[in-house]
Amino acid sequence: MSSQLETIAPGGVHRTDVCIIGAGPVGLFAIFECGMLKLDCHVVDALDMVGGQCTALYPEKPIYDIPGYPQVEAATLIDRLAEQAAPFKPNYHLGQQVTTLTPGQDGRWLVGTDKGTTIDCRAVLVAAGCGAFGPNKPPLDGLGEYEGKSVHYLVRRRQDFAGKRVVIAGGGDSAVDWAISLSEVAGRVMVVHRRAKFRAAPESAARLDQLAKDGVIDMVVPYQLAGLEGENGRLSGVKVATLEGEEKTLPADALLAFFGLAMDLGPIASWGLNVEHHHVAVNPATMATNVPGVYAIGDIATYPGKVKLILCGFAEAAMAVHAIHPLVHPGEALHFEYSTSRGVPGS
Structure with missing residues (x-):
């Protein structure tokens, strides 16, 4: 309505x-x-x-x-x-x-x-x-080109991510809750956080950990966002790096950045x-x-x-x-x- x-x-x-x-x-x-x-x-x-x-x-x-x-x-x-x-x-x-x-x-x-x-x-x-x-945005080159197409700061409908490779960045309740929820519909969910400990509710953090142990969710820690790869606003990969500078690229169709408001x-x-x-x-x-x-x-x-x-x-x-x-x-x-x-x- x-x-x-x-x-x-x-x-x-x-x-x-x-x-x-x-x-x-x-x-x-x-x-x-x-x-x-x-x-x-x-x-x-x-x-x-x-x-x-x-x-x-x-x-x-x-x-x-x-x-x-x-x-x-x-x-x-x-x-x-x-x-x-x-x-x-x-x-x-x-x-x-x-x-x-x-x-x-x-x-x-x-x-x-x-x-x-x-x-x-x-x-x-x-x-x-x-x-x-408004969302706190990650300082990534070319971010604006992807916003609203394959980089998002909120989820309006879970089905928008059905079958997709989704990278979720953040360590709070929103990141953890949506990682758990989207694991039911997405093709793959990867959670990027700079440390192993999350700031989410203990029950949610425990459930996320169990999903990771079961191989349902990939935990990418300790890493942080480092760059975006793709064309015309469509992601193909998300670059992540450790604090020591070790980099790798996660194949991705969508990035959800949850760094608070x-x-x-x-x-x-x-x-x-x-x-x-x-x-x-x-x-x-x-x-x-x-x-x-x-x-x-x-x-x-x-x-x-x-x-x-x-x-x-x-x-x-x-x-x-x-x-x-x-x-x-x-x-x-x-x-x-x-x-x-x-x-x-x-x-």
Whole structure:
């Protein structure tokens, strides 16, 4: 469903109650919470799809700590959240980065994007995860020629690598998890790491080690990436080298480089918000920032005792939207009703 969402073309001025910055899982649930309190909202995300990191980085990876789902793939969770928000007819502005936040009239805010869109709103709800993110790239000559064709920094679909010779570089959870997963579909998986010890969860590292002992995965350690071979963006081999300079070439159709993400708050850092260690400080009772009318939820928000879990972000969304309600409807009493009593449009 997330790939079928209707989005609004860039440009123009749009007036609404709440502008949600970020369409990850917490931002999507905030749409639902706004709808339940009869608050209209517009949603902006720099990615051209909803779901944030769940969609961009690990759509097929299972998540185990979502209430009611003993196990759910990240992409499926996003589809369900988008479906849950759909009855409230959210307005999506995707593929646009919010660049400016300026005061409007009568206590309102003007949210501007890099595509010329302006959203005139009463409250701003920042659900931007850790801000803008991008992969840390290996320093290899000619890398750009192969990116998006045979060099990748994420896996959207396992089947894209079916039958291929895949080199995975890195020593963290992403490298180990995808090595294990792709070993089920790829023609061959080779893991390159500069040392034998991995930084992944112990259970995953143990499973990787067993797959290597069984001959399912090739462990290329201690080596690091040294170069690429191929033509027209298509790999034929990946050069690797030891710290002593000993080199060899791994026959490969694809390289997956997992060296972590570079996080950046981007323009958010210039909005006058209290920022602590690249996170926005909030009042945990209301998720309000130090700037009136601006709230933050999810991974970008910080307060004493903060736990970075999606389920905690869901609760923060509910608290923030309840705090926003009197700003949009001053003097109007909020008669709280459970969803089982109130229902949703079309139910």
